[in-house]
Amino acid sequence: MTRSATSTGEHTGRIARRRVDKFEERRRELGDAALQTLSELGYARTSLRDIAQNSGFSHGVLHYYFHDKFDLITYCVRRYKAVCVQRYDDVVTTASTASGLAAEFAAAMVATLVEDAVLHRLWYDLRSQSLFEESFRADVAEIDASLERMIERVVRRYAELAGTPSVCGAPMAYAMFDGIFQQALLRQLSGDPSAPEDLRAGVVQMLAVVTGTCERQ
Amino acid sequence: MTRSATSTGEHTGRIARRRVDKFEERRRELGDAALQTLSELGYARTSLRDIAQNSGFSHGVLHYYFHDKFDLITYCVRRYKAVCVQRYDDVVTTASTASGLAAEFAAAMVATLVEDAVLHRLWYDLRSQSLFEESFRADVAEIDASLERMIERVVRRYAELAGTPSVCGAPMAYAMFDGIFQQALLRQLSGDPSAPEDLRAGVVQMLAVVTGTCERQ
DNA sequence: AGGAAATCTTGACACTCGTCCAAATTCGTT
DNA sequence: AACGAATTTGGACGAGTGTCAAGATTTCCT
Numbered sequence: 361m362t363r364s365a366t367s368t369g370e371h372t373g374r375i376a377r378r379r380v381d382k383f384e385e386r387r388r389e390l391g392d393a394a395l396q397t398l399s400e401l402g403y404a405r406t407s408l409r410d411i412a413q414n415s416g417f418s419h420g421v422l423h424y425y426f427h428d429k430f431d432l433i434t435y436c437v438r439r440y441k442a443v444c445v446q447r448y449d450d451v452v453t454t455a456s457t458a459s460g461l462a463a464e465f466a467a468a469m470v471a472t473l474v475e476d477a478v479l480h481r482l483w484y485d486l487r488s489q490s491l492f493e494e495s496f497r498a499d500v501a502e503i504d505a506s507l508e509r510m511i512e513r514v515v516r517r518y519a520e521l522a523g524t525p526s527v528c529g530a531p532m533a534y535a536m537f538d539g540i541f542q543q544a545l546l547r548q549l550s551g552d553p554s555a556p557e558d559l560r561a562g563v564v565q566m567l568a569v570v571t572g573t574c575e576r577q
Numbered sequence: 578m579t580r581s582a583t584s585t586g587e588h589t590g591r592i593a594r595r596r597v598d599k600f601e602e603r604r605r606e607l608g609d610a611a612l613q614t615l616s617e618l619g620y621a622r623t624s625l626r627d628i629a630q631n632s633g634f635s636h637g638v639l640h641y642y643f644h645d646k647f648d649l650i651t652y653c654v655r656r657y658k659a660v661c662v663q664r665y666d667d668v669v670t671t672a673s674t675a676s677g678l679a680a681e682f683a684a685a686m687v688a689t690l691v692e693d694a695v696l697h698r699l700w701y702d703l704r705s706q707s708l709f710e711e712s713f714r715a716d717v718a719e720i721d722a723s724l725e726r727m728i729e730r731v732v733r734r735y736a737e738l739a740g741t742p743s744v745c746g747a748p749m750a751y752a753m754f755d756g757i758f759q760q761a762l763l764r765q766l767s768g769d770p771s772a773p774e775d776l777r778a779g780v781v782q783m784l785a786v787v788t789g790t791c792e793r794q
Numbered sequence: 795a796g797g798a799a800a801t802c803t804t805g806a807c808a809c810t811c812g813t814c815c816a817a818a819t820t821c822g823t824t
Numbered sequence: 825a826a827c828g829a830a831t832t833t834g835g836a837c838g839a840g841t842g843t844c845a846a847g848a849t850t851t852c853c854t
Contacts, residue, residue: 420813429813
């Protein structure tokens, strides 16, 4: 019984701050180890001992920094969002033409498909879990919402640069991009070498589709 | 050591047939119990004892009809396909106008969203599992492919009736419809009462989008 | 009816799991 | 250096897991 009440009477706020920092720092460290382990093994088969082993600490320490397993997983989900969402923001601002934006956005999606594949599969795993465990839904919905806003910014900007309004709302646009990314991820993890290029082409084409600026085929 | 080698010498094929039938019948029965249990609890938390309890048999019988847990799960996945894919086939053939097809197809999707929500969440759960367990990928990919063909038939027929060719290929079309269905499922299971109607409108609009026949908004 | 094969039950096994806790260790202050 | 608090360890617990096999029960043919 040492933490979580910030414990004893401290005169100077500096000491308390330092301690909180250190506590939070280790939490983050353990959270990252958990994130890595979860993205390796998946939610169904990741135990606290697996996570501890990946962190270099013993398994008992996890209950010192997290109340229980659910607390740890929730922390990981929130941390995933921090890692993931920020990635596309500069893409929107730097592009000056519709095709340029499309190319840059597609390149960014392909990059994260290749580099962060295991992290993304964890996301889809946890989102599926939220279909069964109600306690996950709030966090999952929040991440979904922020991803939807990200897509909305991209589509809106693309439509602006192309001069034609979008033909569908943000929820549908997000669902569509999420759908092709998910398919691309499955193929990427299956070792399909054409998955990145297909995703790139798909993203570019889908931006054209949602703004009605694509030719028939 | 009784089955799987079809065992001893039988003179009449009729007897063997009957036995195989009975064996397969019970396999199906247990598979359905497993399907129900999995769709209730999710892959991560379903044990063989849970499944047995839902089937009315003891837990030992599962290893009489299935080699191991993976064998059972695989059987369930294949059975899901049989249950699920056949549902839309008559929709395509009966419709005679584009808007009629759209309405009927959307209605069918809404119906299965409402009635088979727990079954669909199992599908997304198992597809996520296939991102981690390579042994699932073949079956998952096969189901994905047959769903893609189903979507392709609908979109192709719709484009035919509307007189305008589709603006994207089957993989992208499937990814898009899968995306909005997944979002709708999440909202449906969260208790959002507008999820069915939103899905209906989304499907209709998406058919218009992929054929380039929708007005700007 | 009798007996063999098929089917089902039951209990056990070797693990792994999340959780907890007392002891050991490290850290920061005086 | 020394003391108290914070941190870390490692073992223990009870519950739950998949798997297996021996025995009980049912089914079916002669």
